[in-house]
Amino acid sequence: MPQALTRLTHATHGQGFYDLTRPVAQWVAEQAPAVGLLTVFCRHTSASLVIQENADPTVRQDLTTFLDTLAPEDDRYVHADEGPDDMPAHIRTMVTATSLTIPVERGRLLLGTWQGLYLAEHRRRPHRREIVLHLLADCA
Amino acid sequence: MPQALTRLTHATHGQGFYDLTRPVAQWVAEQAPAVGLLTVFCRHTSASLVIQENADPTVRQDLTTFLDTLAPEDDRYVHADEGPDDMPAHIRTMVTATSLTIPVERGRLLLGTWQGLYLAEHRRRPHRREIVLHLLADCA
Amino acid sequence: MPQALTRLTHATHGQGFYDLTRPVAQWVAEQAPAVGLLTVFCRHTSASLVIQENADPTVRQDLTTFLDTLAPEDDRYVHADEGPDDMPAHIRTMVTATSLTIPVERGRLLLGTWQGLYLAEHRRRPHRREIVLHLLADCA
Numbered sequence: 001m002p003q004a005l006t007r008l009t010h011a012t013h014g015q016g017f018y019d020l021t022r023p024v025a026q027w028v029a030e031q032a033p034a035v036g037l038l039t040v041f042c043r044h045t046s047a048s049l050v051i052q053e054n055a056d057p058t059v060r061q062d063l064t065t066f067l068d069t070l071a072p073e074d075d076r077y078v079h080a081d082e083g084p085d086d087m088p089a090h091i092r093t094m095v096t097a098t099s100l101t102i103p104v105e106r107g108r109l110l111l112g113t114w115q116g117l118y119l120a121e122h123r124r125r126p127h128r129r130e131i132v133l134h135l136l137a138d139c140a
Numbered sequence: 141m142p143q144a145l146t147r148l149t150h151a152t153h154g155q156g157f158y159d160l161t162r163p164v165a166q167w168v169a170e171q172a173p174a175v176g177l178l179t180v181f182c183r184h185t186s187a188s189l190v191i192q193e194n195a196d197p198t199v200r201q202d203l204t205t206f207l208d209t210l211a212p213e214d215d216r217y218v219h220a221d222e223g224p225d226d227m228p229a230h231i232r233t234m235v236t237a238t239s240l241t242i243p244v245e246r247g248r249l250l251l252g253t254w255q256g257l258y259l260a261e262h263r264r265r266p267h268r269r270e271i272v273l274h275l276l277a278d279c280a
Numbered sequence: 281m282p283q284a285l286t287r288l289t290h291a292t293h294g295q296g297f298y299d300l301t302r303p304v305a306q307w308v309a310e311q312a313p314a315v316g317l318l319t320v321f322c323r324h325t326s327a328s329l330v331i332q333e334n335a336d337p338t339v340r341q342d343l344t345t346f347l348d349t350l351a352p353e354d355d356r357y358v359h360a361d362e363g364p365d366d367m368p369a370h371i372r373t374m375v376t377a378t379s380l381t382i383p384v385e386r387g388r389l390l391l392g393t394w395q396g397l398y399l400a401e402h403r404r405r406p407h408r409r410e411i412v413l414h415l416l417a418d419c420a
Contacts, residue, residue, distance in 0.1 A: 035283045037283070037416065050374055051325065052325050052370060052374060053325045053370060056359055056361075058358040058359035059359045059367070061358050061359070062359050062367050062370070063370065065358075066371050066374075095374075100379050101319045101321070101379045101381050103285060103319060103321050103413075103414040105285060110321065110323065111323065112323030112324055112325070112410070114325055115324070115378075136283070136416065138282070138283070
């Protein structure tokens with residue numbers, strides 16, 4: 001099994017960081033590669049991926065405040081038809097990640113101790129977000 | 141054919157987002173992998189890669205304004221020998237992407253409906269930009 | 281040898297950009313793939329990866345000033361227990377890269393002429409940072 005592909009769908013209810021670490025790690029563990037490479041890809045332009053501290057939730061609170069300040073909801077945008085949170089969401093997506101690649105060893109993601117994998121939702125209303133997972137596993 | 145490699149050269153004429161989706165998708169389709177992983181790599185430090193909305197062009201207009209505001213052309217920079225747009229270009233490159241990885245299925249990039257792949261040019265003068273495409277295809 | 285994995289440990293002594301290009305390129309050269317894909321992964325949430333100009337060091341100086349201004353050390357953060365430089369470090373990590381993928385040809389990274397690969401340390405105190413390198417090499 002050299003390559004595996006799957007899709008994760010995650011329901012979001014407003015702006016914030018949604019922890020994907022467990023379902024992603026579980027799918028990788030099921031493929032059980034001795035060595036591998038996981039790619040996580042977010043199929044949206046107003047939601048993105050972030051690897052950040054998984055311990056103290058106030059870190060995510062400050063990250064949210066930072067993104068709010070960086071691209072505030074106000075009248076500066078030309079593209080405003082889809083609501084005041086739409087263009088800020090595109091900007092916040094651009095400065096974070098749409099794809100991430102994580103090495104795998106003995107069926108486990110080589111994340112650091114304090115690293116969690118998050119879906120960052122940048123829109124206010126509920127959305128169903130689709131994440132593609134691609135695993136390169138042992139070629140033998 | 142487990143791996144394929146090619147180079148795309150794109151002529152730019154000033155700051156903005158240049159759509160690479162079609163030539164990249166076409167090259168991937170020619171390799172026709174059942175499952176694969178595409179890596180897009182930009183060989184520059186004053187131009188970068190962005191996946192963003194492919195529908196309303198005002199989104200890209202607002203993204204450009206955002207980058208202009210984030211790293212303005214003024215006299216704050218020590219590195220100014222290569223022109224007032226050089227250091228802002230390095231900063232705008234740093235906060236966007238130099239490499240992207242996109243899963244592939246049945247010869248098609250698994251981009252979302254509204255996702256386009258763009259070369260973001262951050263310099264004012266015309267440049268020839270080189271993009272490397274690497275495709276991991278079926279190992280059998 | 282389709283896949284290879286190794287870890288680099290780098291000692292940092294305060295904020296700045298630490299050049300990883302040489303040790304990373306050397307490890308890749310030792311694996312000698314005709315075609316390949318290198319993934320660089322940083323196992324931390326207060327240090328990150330940046331590909332930037334390797335010539336004039338004032339570029340890195342201006343990048344540091346930019347990051348200082350983007351996420352300054354002040355009393356705006358809720359998460360402050362780990363020191364005034366901790367939350368700015370998380371933010372600076374979020375807007376740069378945790379993973380990078382670089383195509384390889386004839387044993388050489390396909391970096392552009394002016395591209396260097398840097399570990400960006402965002403904390404003030406000395407740290408030992410762990411970087412995982414994953415190489416996909418020829419499958420035959």
